[in-house]
Amino acid sequence: MLRKQKLRFRRHAHIRKHVSGTAEKPRMAVFRSNRHIYVQLIDDLKGHTLASATSRDLDGAKNGVINLKVAEQVGELIAGKAKDLNIEQVVFDRGGFKFHGKIKALADAARKSGLKF
DSSP: OHHHHHHHHHHHHHHHTTOOOOSSSOEEEEEEOSSOEEEEEEETTTTEEEEEEEGGGSSTTTTSOOOHHHHHHHHHHHHHHHHHTTOOBOEEEOTTOOSSTHHHHHHHHHHHTTOBO
16 A cells, blocks of 8 residues: 555656646645545645635535545535635646546536636
8 A cells, every 4th residue: 555655646746846826826736535535726835725625525425435426516616615716727736646537527527617727
């Protein structure tokens, strides 16, 4: 397990060399655990989290089971919070995870809800 985690950290470091967020175009950082999925809008210049959403906020995911439907709901939730902050564009940071499955479902739902990245 540690080898998998090390490889993910390595991929994430490679991504973070090129991806940085500002107040107008924050970084949308995604983390997926075995039980939940988390997403944050981060201003890297100030080091502040502007908004966050997680599967823990949803009623359907209280039992710790995340699937594509829950990931889509989290994507819609973060897009709504971004609209409240007048944020239309973000930089997507997949956190070293492959862009498929739950990560892709979250990103597609955020795009469908109005975020551009």
